Amino acid sequence: MPGVPREPRDVCFGSYIANESPEDGDVACQVRGREPLVLTVTDQYIPRSRPAVTFTAVHGLAATDVRQIELIGPGNRETSLPLSAHRMFLAAFAPTARGTVQLRLLLANGESFSHGLSLPLTDREAGPWPRLRRRGAVFDYEIGENIVSKSYRQIIRRFGPPLRSVTKPNQTLCVYYDTVGYQHGWSFCFRGQRIVSAAGNQPAPPGVH
Numbered sequence: 063m064p065g066v067p068r069e070p071r072d073v074c075f076g077s078y079i080a081n082e083s084p085e086d087g088d089v090a091c092q093v094r095g096r097e098p099l100v101l102t103v104t105d106q107y108i109p110r111s112r113p114a115v116t117f118t119a120v121h122g123l124a125a126t127d128v129r130q131i132e133l134i135g136p137g138n139r140e141t142s143l144p145l146s147a148h149r150m151f152l153a154a155f156a157p158t159a160r161g162t163v164q165l166r167l168l169l170a171n172g173e174s175f176s177h178g179l180s181l182p183l184t185d186r187e188a189g190p191w192p193r194l195r196r197r198g199a200v201f202d203y204e205i206g207e208n209i210v211s212k213s214y215r216q217i218i219r220r221f222g223p224p225l226r227s228v229t230k231p232n233q234t235l236c237v238y239y240d241t242v243g244y245q246h247g248w249s250f251c252f253r254g255q256r257i258v259s260a261a262g263n264q265p266a267p268p269g270v271h
Contacts, residue, residue, distance in 0.1 A: 090102060098124065098125040098169060102120075103187060103191065104189070105117070105183060117156060121152045161181060164177070195222065198238075200248060225266075230251075236251040237250050247264055247266065
């Protein structure tokens with residue numbers, strides 16, 4: 063049986079404020095698309111501000127064919143964003159910033175690519191971009207305690223086809239999903255429509271690489 067490939071498109075960003083230790087920061091993982099940009103846009107709290115004051119942070123990863131990133135706005139003000147050795151970039155906006163913001167990427171072939179947002183952020187603009195799923199994978203934040211109340215039909219409707227399905231000799235059906243950004247994944251087992259077990263941090267089954 064040919065192996066089931068696991069797509070190497072996962073990108074994870076860690077967000078830390080001031081002197082936060084790694085375990086206290088926020089890590090979010092997402093799936094890279096065909097665009098030359100992977101982006102996270104979020105509101106962060108200014109440390110020790112009372113009452114709490116937020117600012118907007120934009121951080122992302124540029125593809126290898128991106129030669130320059132320009133930040134335009136608010137007020138059409140243009141700034142060139144530096145790229146790190148790992149092709150990461152970061153921009154932060156003051157709590158009072160208002161208006162339209164555009165990230166413009168200049169590519170090696172002379173073409174350009176743009177992504178826009180507005181300040182303050184809307185719910186639609188906040189979070190990871192692009193918002194993509196990949197077959198047979200779930201996001202870490204999607205699985206909670208209520209997963210044990212879901213039926214097989216509900217799991218498939220919510221997450222799509224699993225990466226691998228195995229029927230055991232006792233007629234228990236077990237399905238496996240990768241967790242985006244992690245080496246291991248989730249296994250759900252069913253008898254009929256009823257879920258009988260759910261386990262995270264599970265290694266990929268044989269035939270999945």
